[in-house]
Amino acid sequence: MSWLTNFYRSAVGKKAVMAVTGVFLFGWIFAHMVGNLKLYLGAEHLNEYAKWLRVMGSPAMPNSSLLWLARAALVVATWLHVQAATQLTLMNRAARPIAYGEREYPAATYAARTMRWGGVIIILFVIYHLLHLTLGVHVNPAPFIEGDPYHNVVAGFQIWWVSAFYIIANLALGLHLYHGLWSMFQSLGLNTPKFNAWRRNFATAFAAIITAANISFPLAVMLGFVR
Amino acid sequence: MELNARIPAGPIAEKWAKARFDYKLVNPANKRKFDIIVVGAGLAGASAAATLGELGYNVKCFVFHDSPRRAHSIAAQGGINAAKNYQNDGDSIRRLFYDTVKGGDYRSREANVYRLAELSVNIIDQAVAQGVPLAREYAGLLENRSFGGVQVSRTFYARGQTGQQLLLGAFQALERQIALRRVQMFNRYEMLDLVVVDGQAKGIITRSLLTGAIEAHAADAVVLGTGGYANVFYLSTNAKASNATAIWRAYRRGAAFANPCYTQIHPTCIPQSGDYQSKLTLMSESLRNDGRIWVPKNQGDNRVADQIPESERDYYLERKYPSYGNLAPRDIASRAAKEVCDEGRGVGSGGRGVYLDFADAIDRLGRPLIEERYGNLFEMYADITAENPYQSPMRIYPAPHYTMGGLWVDYNLMSTVPGLYVIGEANFSDHGANRLGASALMQGLADGYFVLPTTIGDYLVTQMGKKVPTDRPEFKAAQQAVEERINRLIGAKGTRTVDSFHRELGSITWNYCGMARSAEGLRKAITEIRQLRDQYWREVRVLGSDEEPNQSLEKAGRVADFFELAELMCTDALHRNESAGGHFRVEYQADGEAKRNDADYAYVAAWEFQGDGEPPRLNKEPLEYENLHLATRSYK
Amino acid sequence: MNLTLHVWRQKARNTTGQFVTYKATDVSPDASFLEMLDVVNETLIEKGEEPILFEHDCREGICGSCGMMINGVAHGPIGGTATCQLHMRHFKDGDNIRIEPWRARAFPVIKDLVVDRGSLDRIIQAGGYISVNTGNAPEANMILVPKAVQELSMDAAACIQCGACVAQCPNGAAQLFTSAKVAHLGVLPQGQPERYERVVKMVEVMEEMFGSCTNYGECEAVCPKEISIDFIARMNRDYLVAQFRGPRSTILPPLFNTEEELVTNET
CATH class of the missing domain: 3.90.700.10 (Succinate dehydrogenase/fumarate reductase flavoprotein, catalytic domain)
Structure with a gap:
């Protein structure tokens, strides 16, 4: 396995790891978003879906086992993604010890330049989000009912600052995806002349879809469409 | 001085093969015992240094740039000639030979040019193998274009960057030898003198452009691939740092300077x-x-x-x-x-x-x-x-743009100082009085890849066990002379910048020794150049110290040499009472065309330094045309 | 026109530098940026001040010697041009211009605007060549190179090693430079035997000295030869493939081989 550690030791390898874990996290975020759309179908559908997540895979496997597998994979992916990002950031800081007196960016997008801070915001949000809706810790005044995610979501989003945090975090996620989804093609070397224009379109489209859908949830609650 | 061109006997097409057989070989195990200094890493220098490294010699390569890939060969745009006859348009080695001699207005050495034409085909093979992306046809075969002065398409090219691409090929080969420790690279070093011991070139004196340190380097042979001197005109197409100091210092140490007046506009x-x-x-x-x-x-x-x-x-x-x-x-x-x-x-x-x-x-x-x-x-x-x-x-x-003149070399590319070899534009050998387009790259690479690495062994075998240490008095003396000269330039503390003098020198040279020359103008130029040179040494202003990067000081030394060279150019132009190629004397023309005088001037003028203030001595190498008839060039 | 320059002056590698303000007066709009600096230097020398040290040579945009940060952009505001080919007509009368050296750990400042870019040569030494000795070459037309492949190789080979990509990259990365050399040789048939070993060796040496790529695209925007970051993707791909196929393996075919695809797509 020494080639694998060698491979990870290189920055190109780390970027590939970030791309692969990024794709996985993106897939999960997308699925999560699609699942959450059931919010619009009513409490029954959403709660049913939440319950299915726990029994998914049974009877072939014990209840919740697939869910825990997925959770474990998510933790590992997030860990690798963050670790590689941190190591690369340190490497890059060291590569330019003295900053420029003046600095312009003729090409780098806002999204590209905010990847690191965006990542931090997203991580903080994920922690809050888990405490709030998965673990039911009282991180906000809304009451938490085990097994009724619909209620928990609606109650949470009725608090303006919970919604605001959610919206800000998802905007950050949108920017992160806008650059990240394009960037992963570069990092993995997936480019051919015909395909290249689609890489940008793909990243823009999915960043927009995920952000729009995710932001629509708190907005819908705040505006009273979902209650 | 006896000029012996060492042209092998026999029919022209067999001379190079015969020479290669006659050269003594250096035993492969002995090659690493020889140190060779290569100055310059343009097409000629880089290809020579790389090839010598591949052969197993110990090579030290000196460039004044920060990297060997910056030499001015890089700016050549159009292409490189080779007698491949891929276009089936009647090309042949003999035709390339003929075109080059004719283009040079019958003032080049037949045997050298023929060898150049022969080797042209190997250069293309070598470049392609190195990964030089020469232009291709749709079928994947090499493409050619036509170029000035010929009626066949034999020019290979890589967009408008042929020079850069060929140089990268040589540079990559050189970097490979550096990585293999066969070549030791000295970036940002300028050669300021040649060291001659017992009549043989045994080393050079350099100045580090970073620290100003003056160092002596000894070797069994010294190769100069330091380019041409068109910057004597100040305004030229040459890179700003291109200069004649290396060849001029060698001239002052006894290497004859051939045909300095042959400059290409x-x-x-x-x-x-x-x-x-x-x-x-x-x-x-x-x-x-x-x-x-x-x-x-x-x-x-x-x-x-x-x-x-x-x-x-x-x-x-x-x-x-x-x-x-x-x-x-x-x-x-x-x-x-x-x-x-x-x-x-x-x-x-x-x-x-x-x-x-x-x-x-x-x-x-x-x-x-x-x-x-x-x-x-x-x-x-x-x-x-x-x-x-x-x-x-x-x-x-x-x-x-280019200077056909340069240090005189024999068929083996050795100058009149044994052990001093001169390759590429720095020598005079192949282009006569005018160079055809796309031939400079060809010559630089032929010299560097094929000719020099073959011929140098014949000299080196005679040098076995004759190494000299750098503590010899000749090294000390040369080093001291270099230091004194630098101190003189910094010590002048005058009022005028180096560039202002260079500009003025350039304008004199351009006006009187440029596209059209006359005896009267050349005499005037010589007087003016001498006056300006005296003024230069009194009034030049070089700020800063000699122990740090100091571009004014670098330029000052180069311009000082250009003054002397400009005078020699005018002297040569004045003595050559004919018009030939790039040398056009208004007194010698017929219907506005250059009028050669083959009876009196079919020779190479090799000038020998006689000391400061002394007129240089003229040596003549007669040009014998056994294969081509001396004819009036006609492009009508 | 008249300009105010704020130029980084630094005596030597280990000293601290600072911005010094100079006036450039009567600048011709047809002059190049370096010619403008020449004029400033001539006046400095006349005043007895040491001229600004900057590297330059061919002044035709091909040797790669020159380069400086001009108002926070490598080689200045006009894309696809080296500093020597940047003409003053792109500036306005009264402009303030800030001039700084390239900054990267791998490019230590030598003096004023001159930096040491020897680290780029080291990347070439690591494997940026085809190992062919002089005399070892087959007849040139024995190696067929499809026109589109040759053009692609040429696009990459156009790199002039000026270091602008590193200077502009927020990470101080040399990916564009390295990938251009990897692609120049790696797409050609002649470069195939060493293709995967070459990329691994070059990337390893590159990473010892430079930062990593985060796909900002800044390098491409300032490259005087407009080299595409597609080459970076290609280098990443070759590197990944090299890792999976093992250093000496010649049994596995490359996982992705798009050369043929390129030929059909680009023409």
């Missing part, structure tokens, strides 16, 4: 636009393949180009040289441009320019094809002049 450069101008930019000669050169028929016609009707245009090259037309050789095309401008028919500000018009070509071939062929050149022109050459014709004017 390139016809297609962008005209000067102001006094601040630091250099002239060359537009590849390949533009003449499709562009038509013209001026208005009438003097002082100030209308913009497209307002001048066809009937009032003078396509003077097509008129005077119907069979070669716009592809007449460089010296002829340059002189013709000067002539029409002298008649008051020049275009652009100051009237020093002629049109190079692509309107017909765009009509005939369509803009996309023209873009494909010359796109980057057109862009470069637009960048510099803020004019769009697709809409209005380019303006061009001749500019100093």
